[in-house]
Amino acid sequence: MALGNESQDVALTASASTRRNVLDLDDFSAEEITSVLDDTGAMVEVLRRDIKKVPTLRGRVVVTMFYESSTRTRISFEEAGKVLSADVINMSSSGSSVDKGESLLNTGLTIQAMGVDVVIIRHPHSGAPYLLARHLPQVSVINAGDGMHAHPTQALLDLYTMREKLGSLGGSKVVIVGDVLHSRVARSDLWGLTRMGAQVTLCGPTTLIPLDLLSGRDELEEDHPFAHVDVDTDLDRAIEGADVVMALRLQSERQQSGFLPSLREYIRRWQVTEERLARAKPGALVMHPGPMNEGVEISTALAHGESSVIEEQVTNGVAVRMALLYRLCAGRGNRIGEPGPVLIKGARIVDPGRGVDAVGDVLTQEGRIASAGPTLSPSDVPDGTHSIPANGLVLAPGFIDLHSHLREPGYEYKETIATGTAAAARGGFTTVCCMPNTDPAIDNEAVVELVKRRAESDGVVRVFPIGCVTKGRKGRELAEMEELAAAGVVAYSDDGDPVYDHNLMRLALTYTLDLGMPISNHCQEHSLCPRGVMAEGWTATRLGLPGIPAAAEESMVARDLALAEMTGGWLHLAHLSTAGSVDLVRQAKNRGVSVTCEVCPHHLFITDEWALGYQGDKGRAAGPLNYDTSTKVYPPLRSQTDVEALIAGLAEGVIDCIATDHAPHEVASKQVTYEEASFGISVLETALGSLMSLVHHGRISLSTLVARLTVGPSRVLGPSFEKYATLEAGSPADLVLLDPDAEWTVDTRQFASKGKNTPLEGVSLKGRVTSTMVDGRLVYQDYGV
Structure with a gap:
């Protein structure tokens, strides 16, 4: 498929996507992740244009439901939707019916009844996006971060940033250092990185590493992505030969809760510095999901040095979220305006009014049946047609x-x-x-x-x-x-x-x-x-x-x-x-x-x-x-x-x-x-x-x-x-x-x-x-x- 105007078309792969929700990366295959990253590259090209606006999602409605404070994620989703010409509505719990006691599910059902296409939710409780996904069949749900569970769009932008710099993720060594225990980013990154063949090492205080990763992984199946993740509490040793070092945000309440003796000790043992980075591979990348505590997780000089790609992560976040919005909406037909052509291939067509019961194809165009019958040749199918394989199904x-x-x-x-x-x-x-x-x-x-x-x-x-x-x-x-x-x-x-x-x-x-x-x-x-x-x-x-x-x-x-x-x-x-x-x-x-x-x-x-x-x-x-x-x-x-x-x-x-x-x-x-x-x-x-x-x-x-x-x-x-x-x-x-x-x-x-x-x-x-x-x-x- 193509995105853009007549003079500037950008190739996309989303026509084959059948995904309705993005809740985490655990149900993404390596092939689907690759496809998303490829589409992200196309979206980066759109963002480099003088006029950063394409009509691709015109008539679509996107609602952001943020029950937690956010700057990067919320703004990047809003920009992503607007660049694609979607109507973006921002909802926060403050000032809404949530203040009156309305439940999350009832809020979601109300939004669905209004004809919204995509809901983007950030919530302090793990599993909140899954609740909406179960009960809102007409809406696509994107998880923008739920409790300590997952942050799939952050993981995808991390993967894209790494792939752009390294050329390939397979075989690369990625060290994630910091508060892994409470990090939803780390969990989603683990799924994505291991799916793509990277070797991941987790590093940090033992009190901030999940116990089941410190021990007990013998229970995991051999092909489980977490089965081969390394854990090393010594950053100087862990960083040896790394291609990427990603520092996680250290929240102040962790120290207050007794997870750390002192902030000074954390900085001494686990801060990413220029001296420590010298142990990594030449040209190793320094990353951080943000927001960053300046001079805590990463030294100030290194955070703003040549090795840092933190600002590129922010830029790539918009492109990744554009790609996901596009993929979730691609081929679903517009609510406003004429739907695009759709080809349903290889179905058993049962049309009693015409006495038809046979395998064939049906092509729809401009809201009507264009043709229905035996297999259609490619010359009969317009460009930009969304194809639905229907072998074994009845139409x-x-x-x-x-x-x-x-x-x-x-x-x-x-x-x-x-x-x-x-x-x-x-x-x-x-x-x-x-x-x-x-x-x-x-x-x-x-x-x-x-x-x-x-x-x-x-x-x-x-x-x-x-x-x-x-x-x-x-x-x-x-x-x-x-x-x-x-x-x-x-x-x-x-x-x-x-x-x-x-x-x-x-x-x-x-x-x-x-x-x-x-x-x-x-x-x-x-x-x-x-x-x-x-x-x-x-x-x-x-x-x-x-x-x-x-x-x-x-x-x-x-x-x-x-x-x-x-x-x-x-x-x-x-x-x-x-x-x-x-x-x-x-x-x-x-x-x-x-x-x-x-x-x-x-x-x-x-x-x-x-x-x-x-x-x-x-x-x-x-x-x-x-x-x-x-x-x-x-x-x-x-x-x-x-x-x-x-x-x-x-x-x-x-x-x-x-x-x-x-x-x-x-x-x-x-x-x-x-x-x-x-x-x-x-x-x-x-x-x-x-x-x-x-x-x-x-x-x-x-x-x-x-x-x-x-x-x-x-x-x-x-x-x-x-x-x-x-x-x-x-x-x-x-x-x-x-x-x-x-x-x-x-x-x-x-x-x-x-x-x-x-x-x-x-x-x-x-x-x-x-x-x-x-x-x-x-x-x-x-x-x-």
């Missing part, structure tokens, strides 16, 4: 969810459009239809506009609102349906409740005939189950809980089908859960009734017995009855007989599509008794993994599954949505790349959704999304798959 149109509760406005403590759409992206969903049971309900133009604006500013994927059938979802009079249609709703529903009044439902089906949109009804006759909390049957009896009979759903399904047949209106039945409902729909479709229907992943994968503690093939967990409130959902989980009928209906095509009914809740609403708990399961991030079990067990084909997640829902929404369900050239580049065989264990701590309420916590699934694109922009990538 499909992005999934469409007809039924999701994003909770905004009114219930932001359960979910927001920002967190809900981030969860959708992780699940491979590129389009989400949000249900209107919000506060206020989506029953007028103003609320529709509010949702659309919030989706535009905070949403990660496409969001289309569904409007109410009745005003306020109260079931008394029809909402302003034409006004809602003009405002942008794509269907109507009072979901959470059915439209009880028979005549009102008839009028709704009739009134929408010329609007061309379906009425989606939640079929549940509450008078048959006024206190019901789970499926009526053996499990409810065993647990002593009031049940919901299948007839409560089926009687309402039968009524709605009769009204649809009478009026000719467009009926969509939400979340079918019983075998009887499938039979009723099958019969109605055979009669020509205009009806479509959906089923949820959990009704295809989980039965009511999970409330006892059952988890499929694992049987029931040992111990007392579980009363697992995460299994409480509306309509309820039912018997294996119902599950089998739903799977058959899905395979047959009686059931048109799969919809998640994603219903996130705050933890407190599920940490109560079963009867008090809220109905609902958080589904978006586990949908694919649970559904792939149907494919792996031979119940449906992969093509059928993809069809029910793409073509099926698009047809429910109407012809204008079919473009979102295909990889045909010219269509929007809404794509999902998945690994059908990736095995993973559900861990709700990793969820982007606020809702952690799922009975699948701790369950092993097979099949996972690796990347999601919307309009050609990469909105999610799982680097662990």
Whole structure:
């Protein structure tokens, strides 16, 4: 790839980078370190220009979160971002919500919801950057120093400085002297130097050398980079033949804590002086990560002499951080402006709308599918295209969810459009239809506009609102349906409740005939189950809980089908859960009734017995009855007989599509008794993994599954949505790349959704999304798959 303008291009290697975070150098290979150092050289060339500004990261947002004081690191990151034309925002704990008690994680989630691309964090507690990296899937995290643990960008600039002066790091001798015990710089330097083949000697007072490096290294594997690090407390001996001598900062509190008898003794034994440097190789380098205590770690004359490269370290720090920012953002597509071209090579392309299931390539350009099919020749691929190798992966149109509760406005403590759409992206969903049971309900133009604006500013994927059938979802009079249609709703529903009044439902089906949109009804006759909390049957009896009979759903399904047949209106039945409902729909479709229907992943994968503690093939967990409130959902989980009928209906095509009914809740609403708990399961991030079990067990084909997640829902929404369900050239580049065989264990701590309420916590699934694109922009990538 190239960086710069037409007259001054600089070659870069970052197009092959798939790294999301920079937390330490322990997971960097020698090849990746070399690539970073090569890109740093390119950035040095940029900094030497008269105009130190390139548009490479225009539209990117970088936030620095410094919970410790810093001069060099903070300023160099800020300069690095600005030279690359990123928008850089500096945040400190003082004056922010941290002063009001906001946790680090909540601060990070807030920043993620604002659409930030990169967070650079310095924190006094070891592991703080890892916490953010685990919970911010849409953000890249760079560790700018955490406690005593790591400082990877300082180590990389040290490596670059050494390589520029020595020509190669392999075989060089590097002496690190000083407070190794408390130095995060030393730890990261050790990883980097040993990876690159340098021989490292640590030197300093025994009280300031980690005990496990003084002894006990026999436990380390032979190929562990620390296994061959030398330790010598005599600097005069250690420095013999050194290529580089790096002094570490001695903090005054170390002396006060009893680690040293006196500062004078430290200077006498371990200060780097001209006399001691004479024992090193001719031309040996003197380095210091800064800030330096003048005349303590290094003599003043030597610190400012010809051997010192301390100022060059500072200069190189900007270039290294430019290279890392570039690499983390390269090929991810801009949030602002048109995304760059992307070539996905060698994937199994599953595009049911076109009847395609074959290995090939897909090229996206300017947010659309440029071509999809057999292997593309190099002449068909534009310069600057970001290439994604996809051998063994499946590429499909992005999934469409007809039924999701994003909770905004009114219930932001359960979910927001920002967190809900981030969860959708992780699940491979590129389009989400949000249900209107919000506060206020989506029953007028103003609320529709509010949702659309919030989706535009905070949403990660496409969001289309569904409007109410009745005003306020109260079931008394029809909402302003034409006004809602003009405002942008794509269907109507009072979901959470059915439209009880028979005549009102008839009028709704009739009134929408010329609007061309379906009425989606939640079929549940509450008078048959006024206190019901789970499926009526053996499990409810065993647990002593009031049940919901299948007839409560089926009687309402039968009524709605009769009204649809009478009026000719467009009926969509939400979340079918019983075998009887499938039979009723099958019969109605055979009669020509205009009806479509959906089923949820959990009704295809989980039965009511999970409330006892059952988890499929694992049987029931040992111990007392579980009363697992995460299994409480509306309509309820039912018997294996119902599950089998739903799977058959899905395979047959009686059931048109799969919809998640994603219903996130705050933890407190599920940490109560079963009867008090809220109905609902958080589904978006586990949908694919649970559904792939149907494919792996031979119940449906992969093509059928993809069809029910793409073509099926698009047809429910109407012809204008079919473009979102295909990889045909010219269509929007809404794509999902998945690994059908990736095995993973559900861990709700990793969820982007606020809702952690799922009975699948701790369950092993097979099949996972690796990347999601919307309009050609990469909105999610799982680097662990």
